[in-house]
Amino acid sequence: MKKFMVALLVLLVAVQWPFVRTEARQIDYKSPEFRAVASQFACTCGCGQDHFECDPNTCNLTKEFKKDLSDMMGKGMNKDQIRDYYVKIYGEEILTAPEKSGxxxxxxxxxxxxxxxxxxxxxxxxxxxxxxxxxxxxxxxxxxxxxxxxxxxxxxxxxxxxxxxx
Structure with a gap:
């Protein structure tokens, strides 16, 4: 009976695990992790800078973009996943550096x-x-x-x- 209860508990945890909600962590805009992610995308406001360097006081586009990046990073997405997401939406034009192939x-x-x-x-x-x-x-x-x-x-x-x- 004891083995059955342990197996049932393990099964219950395994089934519930994907549905357990984790809180999104807060990302600091000045952190090196955020800089690595934001600096790979060019701002589309015409300033010629990446989204990390673009001034959020004068550019509404970078405010929203930084907020989206922060949300994605808070959900656990890494640099490459975020890059792939935006390349699928905007194409390679959004990147500050070209892909290293083709x-x-x-x-x-x-x-x-x-x-x-x-x-x-x-x-x-x-x-x-x-x-x-x-x-x-x-x-x-x-x-x-x-x-x-x-x-x-x-x-x-x-x-x-x-x-x-x-």
Whole structure:
């Protein structure tokens, strides 16, 4: 009979356990836990900040958002669950940082890669122009031997012309 009572008590607790109501805990808006959750979402008021940094005195959107985050955290939802919830509603645009996979990562990295490739291309083009200019300058400058020969020819022509008229 004693075993039956213990089994009945265990069964009763197991059945009642999901229906036991737990009080939601209060979350401090300045806590590191709240900061980690709120800073992953961009505020949509146009301030360009995340919801942790956005000023609740001037933005009604962040007041409501922070209240919702606090309620979710009080119910026991973790950072990833809250993130997934809001990404399902608003899409990835609400995130302050892209997902670390797929097209999102490519969309954030590709502009920087294109800029780097353009900078390298411009560097090589300018280098080629400078080298071409140096080559042209060295071709137009006579060397020491040629300069002497030309000056000799010119001086002999000048001497001949002087002899004709003087």
């Amino acid at each position: 097209f999102s990562l490519a969309a954030w990295i590709l502009p920087f890669a294109v800029l780097a490739a353009a900078a390298v291309g411009i560097f090589f083009i300018i280098r080629k122009w400078v080298k071409k200019k140096r080559d042209i300058e060295t071709l137009s400058e006579p060397s020491g031997d040629e300069d002497g020969v030309e000056s000799e020819i010119l001086s002999s022509i000048i001497d001949e012309e002087r002899k004709k008229y003087l």
